[in-house]
Amino acid sequence: MNVLPPWQWPRAAYIHIPFCAHHCGYCDFAIAVGQDEQIDAYLDALALELQTLGTPQAVRSIFLGGGTPSHLNCAQLERLLVLVRRWLLLEAQGEFSIEVNPDSMDEAKVKVLADHGITRVSLGAQSFHPHLLQVLERLHGPDQVARAVEWVRQRIVNLSVDLIFGAPGQTVADWKSDLDRVLALEPTHLSTYGLTYEKGTPLWKQRERGLLVALDEESEWQLYREAIDILEEAGFEHYEISNFARAGYRSVHNQVYWANEAYFGFGMGAARYVLGRRETNTRDLRTYLRKILAGESAIFQSEELGEEERARETLAIQLRRAEGIARCRFRLQTGRELDELAGEAIRRQVELGLLRDEGETVALTRSGKYVADAVIERLL
Ligand code: SF4
Known part of the structure; x- marks a missing residue:
């Protein structure tokens, strides 16, 4: 394990x-x-x-x-x-x-x-x-x-x-x-x-x-x-x-x-996120078969996000959940403080009734869910 x-x-x-x-x-x-x-x-x-x-x-x-x-x-x-x-x-x-x-x-x-x-x-x-x-x-x-x-x-x-x-x-x-x-x-x-x-x-x-x-x-x-x-x-x-x-x-x-956690990915076009690196296999069937059957990698795109990018991505993804973002877990996972990244924007969205801030967690309100993409964009 x-x-x-x-x-x-x-x-x-x-x-x-x-x-x-x-x-x-x-x-x-x-x-x-x-x-x-x-x-x-x-x-x-x-x-x-x-x-x-x-x-x-x-x-x-x-x-x-x-x-x-x-x-x-x-x-x-x-x-x-x-x-x-x-x-x-x-x-x-x-x-x-x-x-x-x-x-x-x-x-x-x-x-x-x-x-x-x-x-x-x-x-x-x-x-x-x-x-x-x-x-x-x-x-x-x-x-x-x-x-x-x-x-x-x-x-x-x-x-x-x-x-x-x-x-x-x-x-x-x-x-x-x-x-x-x-x-x-x-x-x-x-x-x-x-x-x-x-x-x-x-x-x-x-x-x-x-x-x-x-x-x-x-x-x-x-x-x-x-x-x-x-x-x-x-x-x-x-x-x-x-x-x-x-x-x-x-x-x-x-x-x-x-939760923006890691996952393995296998197959044509599959994405994986392992040890902080995002990779995607080729979307072309023949290329996938040729490369893998020849013992080669079928990776078509690969990138390792910096700490700040990873933290912003985690914010955008976790906010989609009903439980939203837990500040403590966010710090542990990303090494960044949620409020350093988006504190002011969070306060504004709370005033607009689109987010609720319960101290430890920040989550979309019901109205916020209707316009989730716009709220997330503003936080980023
Ligand atoms: S083509 Fe249709 S069945 Fe195939 S993956 Fe797309 S939506 Fe699904």
Whole structure:
């Protein structure tokens, strides 16, 4: 067991599976579409990259993200899970998560996941409205979401569902019915993301050409406010700007990111943060495979932040959490005093009712959550 603090040495690991059946209109993740013949070589490469750990590492969270990990067939999934567990030893009560899509799930895959230690499934539902799924260019229909949930629930209790709000043409009534439908599935955790138009994505191109009209900011805020009201009323804790959990079901993995702690990362496009250095692997599948299979590094970007930069980054990230920033822990983690960095700006945001300062902690108020990005920007 490594004795370095968790912001230096990882207690969490991310493994990226880039393969997808199709490119959704809004997506700018590192993905590979129509290249399924490379999946086995990709698993060979992951095995080699994991081997660079030297010795198996104890972690409290492993996250298989994508892409679409559930796009792999049963045999490939099994190989992946065995491989990951060979190098990453999950602590007792640890979390082993996988992202899945409704259209690539079946009962046999759920069995493989459960048999190989998966403890949490994160399902990309996004909406229950066919017209909105179509705008987002998702492959599945609403019925497939319910069926996937049923299969998962036969073996795995901890289920998170992702929803997107702010799609072109989405009304408050659409959104409320999405929230009702998702609550009826009784997930333990929900992530609600506002749609963003990332440069170069099909959706961004359509907006640029005037083929669709994005929702205005006020309408988006209204949807966000509805989500907070409805989900809190239903007993979910709003523990991060975009995330809600039943008691005891916060995502262990994401809490590592939001504490700005260290994590391992493996796979095409994967990022890692180890011993204060941030690194990102190449987003190009062929380059990733060529380099790793030749025994070379696939790192494409690498930087080591200075103390002040690291402290500012920690401030920006930790403020996203409901518990905000704890001054004492912040000092320990960054070597800097929160008030030296942003004391005056914090006081101003407290006067505006956007932050609350409780002495030991500083956190967003409810109004502050609506404009979190602007508040964080002012503190920086
Ligand atoms: S399934 Fe997920 S990762 Fe794949 S293209 Fe769609 S949004 Fe992106």
